[in-house]
Amino acid sequence: MRRLLRPVLGAGLAALAVIACTTPASPASAADAPYDVLVFSKTAGFRHDAIPVGIQTIRDLGAANNFTVTATEDAAAFTTSNLAQYEAVVFLNTTGDVLNATQQTAFESYIGSGRGYVGVHAAADTEYDWPFYGNLVGAWFASHPAIQQANMKVEDRGNAATGHLPQTWTRTDEWYNYRTNARSTAHVLATLDESSYSGGGMGADHPLSWCKGYGGGRSFYTGAGHTQASYAEPAFRTHLLGGIRYAAGRSKADCRPETGYTPLYNGSTTGWSQAGPGNFTNSDATLTSVGGMGLFWYNAKQFTNYSLKLDWKLAGDDNSGIFIGFPPSSDPQSAINNGYEVQIDATDAVDRTTGAVYTYKAADIAARDAALNAPGEWNTYELLVEGERLQVFLNGVKINDFTNTDPVRSLAGHIGIQNHGTGDDAFFRNIRIKELGTTPPATGTIQAEAFSSANGVSAFTKDGANGGQTLGYIEPGDWAAYNGVNLTGVTSFTTRVVSGGAGGTIQVRTGSATGPVLGTVTVPNTGSWTTYANVTTALSNVPSGTQNLYLTFGGSGTGLFDVDDFTLVKGTGGSTGVGPVKGLAGKCLDVRSGATADGTQIQIYTCNGSTAQTWTVSGSTIKALGKCLDVSGGASADGTKIQLWTCNGSGAQNWAAQSDGSLRNTSSGKCLDVSGNNSADSTIVHLWTCNGAANQKWTLP
Incomplete structure (x- = not known):
C-alpha cells in the first residue's frame, strides 16, 4: 500500500503479534463460530483398533476448538433431516459398503448443500461401488506395505491442515498405495517420498493428503491415521483439525487442482x-x-x-x-x-x-x-x-x-x-x-453466465470455473444473449468450455437468436465435466459498434456442454494508426537520437511523445520520420539489426501483427525482439525466432 506508515507497535503488542503469527492452528480455530461434526466409523471389512482413540481425539479437538462431536456407527444417521445439523462428516477408518442406496442419496444431497466431508486413512477403503463416493474421497485404496517410517513431502504449507508442518514430515504409519492419482481432480497437500520406505507403488508422484471442492461441498482426505500412536502426535492432531475446519467451512483454502507451476x-x-x-x-x-x-x-x-x-x-x-x-x-x-x-x-x-x-x-x-x-x-x-x-x-x-x-x-x-x-x-x-503462453488482444472476456437474457440455460456453480460458475444445462435449441457488446474490429471468438457429454456447436449471432451467423465452433467432449478446453473460430461479416450478441447451441441429446467464458478477439493485421509502438515494460519503439539517416538503429526507450517514437502503421509497413522499419539487408538470421531505411516495398519492410501480440517480419517469418529481454533505455531491438516471450510483445497505435 502507498500510504504513510502507521505508528510502530509498542514492544508488548509487537511481541503478541509475533506470537500470533507463529502459533499453530489451534488458537485461530478457537475463534471459529460454533459448529457440529458427525464422526462415522462403521466397518464392513477390516476394523482398525485406532478407531476409539481417533474418536476421542476428535472429541478433544472439538472441545478445544468450538465444535461438538457426535460419534456413530449407525448408518441410519444418514438421513436428510439428521445430516442437516452437521457442518462436516468424518469417515474415520470406515471400510467396505457402509451405506445403502437411500443413505447414499441423503449423503449426496448433504454434500450438494455445501457441507463437508473428511476422510481418514481407510475411508479410501470404502464404498467401491459408489462412484459419487469415489470422486468425493479422491482415490480408492489399492494396497499397503508393513507399518514403517517414511517421509511426507508437504507441497502446500498454506492450508490449515499443513501450515504448521515442515517441508519434510517424517513419521511412522501404514502407507497406502491408491488405485488412481488424485492430483488431476484434487489439490494435493502432501505426497510420500517412496525412496524413504519400502513398498511404495505409485512412483515419484504419490499423493497422500489432498482437498477438493466436489458436488457443491468440500472434501479433505488424509492417508495418515492407521496407528493408535498417530492420534497422540501433536502435528497429526493439528493436521486433522485443519482438515475438519476446511470441510466445515471455517478455514478457507484454494483446493482447485494445480499442475504446471x-x-x-x-x-x-x-x-x-x-x-x-x-x-x-x-x-x-x-x-x-x-x-x-x-x-x-x-x-x-x-x-x-x-x-x-x-x-x-x-x-x-x-x-x-x-x-x-x-x-x-x-x-x-x-x-x-x-x-x-x-x-x-x-x-x-x-x-x-x-x-x-x-x-x-x-x-x-x-x-x-x-x-x-x-x-x-x-x-x-x-x-x-x-x-x-x-x-x-x-x-x-x-x-x-x-x-x-x-x-x-x-x-x-x-x-x-x-x-x-x-x-x-x-x-x-x-x-x-x-x-500461459500467448493470449490474443481481446475486446473483452465475458463470463458466459453473465447473460442479459436466455432460453433453457442457467448459471451453474462448478469447480474450476473462472468466476466459480459456468453457463450450464445446455441442450439443442437453447441460447444466451449479451447486450451492448462492442464488436468493432472483432475477427475471432474463443471460448472456454467443459463437457463430459456429447458436445455440440456454438453459433455466434447478432440481433436475435435467429440473426446472422458470424461463426460456428465445435465443442468436443473435453474428457470429463471438470476438464476445461479452449475452442476458437474465425468470425466474418462482423458489424461495427455496440451490438446485442447471441450464442445459440446445437447438438444431439441432452447435457451437451457448459460454457465458462468467451473472448472476442480484435484483429490486428492490416490496421492503420499513428502513435507509439509499445513493448517490454511499457517502453516505446524509438529511433535512436531521432536521426533520419538510412541504417539508424531502432531501440526501446521511455515513452516521451517525440517524433522519434511516433509511428504510422499502414497495411504491412511501419514508418517513423518518413522512413520504414527495416530488417538490415533483408537477412533472416537471429540477431539481425532492425533499422530505419528509405521505404522501398521490399520484404525486409513488411510486418504483420499477430494475434499473440508479436510483430512478425513476413519475409523471414521472425519477430521484432528486444535484445536480451532487457527493458533498460537504449536497448536495441533485433530480429529473432518467434517464441512468445514478453520481449516480443508489441502494442500498435
Missing part, C-alpha cells in the same frame, strides 16, 4: 533482489517482512501471460501487497509508479484493502470477506494475468476483475512483494508461476 520461491531466494529499505528474512521456506517501505522483487525474468500463486498471512492488522507489471529497478517507487499493486490489508478503504488493485479497483468485498481467513492464518492468492486483464482469486474465489486501460502502464513486467514498514508483519510462502 514453477517455483519462484520455496526456500531459495535465487533470482530475487531487495529494492529500498528493509528486507525479508528467509527461514523455514518462509519470507518474513522486516522494516521498509521496500520491495523484494524477482529480477530473473519478466512475465506477460501467467498465473501467479502465493501463500501469505498477516500477524494482525498489517499491510503488504503484491506488485506486478513494473520494469527492473532498484527503486521501489518504480513499481509503485509503473506497476500495479494487489493489496493485502483487510481494514483499509475499499479501493485499497485486501483484494483491491490499489486505488484502481476495489475488490468484491462480500466475496472477499467470505473467502478471507483471519490474521494468523494462511491465505492463497492467484493473480491471473491474460494480456491486460488481471483477475484476483483469494483462496480459490474470484474477488476482482481488472483491465488495464492506461497506455503508459502494462500488466507485463516483473513481480514483487512489499515489506511495508516496521510493525507491518507479513509472511509469504510457495511463490509459484505458470506461464
Whole structure:
C-alpha cells in the first residue's frame, strides 16, 4: 500500500503479534463460530483398533476448538433431516459398503448443500461401488506395505491442515498405495517420498493428503491415521483439525487442482533482489517482512501471460501487497509508479484493502470477506494475468476483475512483494508461476453466465470455473444473449468450455437468436465435466459498434456442454494508426537520437511523445520520420539489426501483427525482439525466432 506508515507497535503488542503469527492452528480455530461434526466409523471389512482413540481425539479437538462431536456407527444417521445439523462428516477408518442406496442419496444431497466431508486413512477403503463416493474421497485404496517410517513431502504449507508442518514430515504409519492419482481432480497437500520406505507403488508422484471442492461441498482426505500412536502426535492432531475446519467451512483454502507451476520461491531466494529499505528474512521456506517501505522483487525474468500463486498471512492488522507489471529497478517507487499493486490489508478503504488493485479497483468485498481467513492464518492468492486483464482469486474465489486501460502502464513486467514498514508483519510462502503462453488482444472476456437474457440455460456453480460458475444445462435449441457488446474490429471468438457429454456447436449471432451467423465452433467432449478446453473460430461479416450478441447451441441429446467464458478477439493485421509502438515494460519503439539517416538503429526507450517514437502503421509497413522499419539487408538470421531505411516495398519492410501480440517480419517469418529481454533505455531491438516471450510483445497505435 502507498500510504504513510502507521505508528510502530509498542514492544508488548509487537511481541503478541509475533506470537500470533507463529502459533499453530489451534488458537485461530478457537475463534471459529460454533459448529457440529458427525464422526462415522462403521466397518464392513477390516476394523482398525485406532478407531476409539481417533474418536476421542476428535472429541478433544472439538472441545478445544468450538465444535461438538457426535460419534456413530449407525448408518441410519444418514438421513436428510439428521445430516442437516452437521457442518462436516468424518469417515474415520470406515471400510467396505457402509451405506445403502437411500443413505447414499441423503449423503449426496448433504454434500450438494455445501457441507463437508473428511476422510481418514481407510475411508479410501470404502464404498467401491459408489462412484459419487469415489470422486468425493479422491482415490480408492489399492494396497499397503508393513507399518514403517517414511517421509511426507508437504507441497502446500498454506492450508490449515499443513501450515504448521515442515517441508519434510517424517513419521511412522501404514502407507497406502491408491488405485488412481488424485492430483488431476484434487489439490494435493502432501505426497510420500517412496525412496524413504519400502513398498511404495505409485512412483515419484504419490499423493497422500489432498482437498477438493466436489458436488457443491468440500472434501479433505488424509492417508495418515492407521496407528493408535498417530492420534497422540501433536502435528497429526493439528493436521486433522485443519482438515475438519476446511470441510466445515471455517478455514478457507484454494483446493482447485494445480499442475504446471514453477517455483519462484520455496526456500531459495535465487533470482530475487531487495529494492529500498528493509528486507525479508528467509527461514523455514518462509519470507518474513522486516522494516521498509521496500520491495523484494524477482529480477530473473519478466512475465506477460501467467498465473501467479502465493501463500501469505498477516500477524494482525498489517499491510503488504503484491506488485506486478513494473520494469527492473532498484527503486521501489518504480513499481509503485509503473506497476500495479494487489493489496493485502483487510481494514483499509475499499479501493485499497485486501483484494483491491490499489486505488484502481476495489475488490468484491462480500466475496472477499467470505473467502478471507483471519490474521494468523494462511491465505492463497492467484493473480491471473491474460494480456491486460488481471483477475484476483483469494483462496480459490474470484474477488476482482481488472483491465488495464492506461497506455503508459502494462500488466507485463516483473513481480514483487512489499515489506511495508516496521510493525507491518507479513509472511509469504510457495511463490509459484505458470506461464500461459500467448493470449490474443481481446475486446473483452465475458463470463458466459453473465447473460442479459436466455432460453433453457442457467448459471451453474462448478469447480474450476473462472468466476466459480459456468453457463450450464445446455441442450439443442437453447441460447444466451449479451447486450451492448462492442464488436468493432472483432475477427475471432474463443471460448472456454467443459463437457463430459456429447458436445455440440456454438453459433455466434447478432440481433436475435435467429440473426446472422458470424461463426460456428465445435465443442468436443473435453474428457470429463471438470476438464476445461479452449475452442476458437474465425468470425466474418462482423458489424461495427455496440451490438446485442447471441450464442445459440446445437447438438444431439441432452447435457451437451457448459460454457465458462468467451473472448472476442480484435484483429490486428492490416490496421492503420499513428502513435507509439509499445513493448517490454511499457517502453516505446524509438529511433535512436531521432536521426533520419538510412541504417539508424531502432531501440526501446521511455515513452516521451517525440517524433522519434511516433509511428504510422499502414497495411504491412511501419514508418517513423518518413522512413520504414527495416530488417538490415533483408537477412533472416537471429540477431539481425532492425533499422530505419528509405521505404522501398521490399520484404525486409513488411510486418504483420499477430494475434499473440508479436510483430512478425513476413519475409523471414521472425519477430521484432528486444535484445536480451532487457527493458533498460537504449536497448536495441533485433530480429529473432518467434517464441512468445514478453520481449516480443508489441502494442500498435
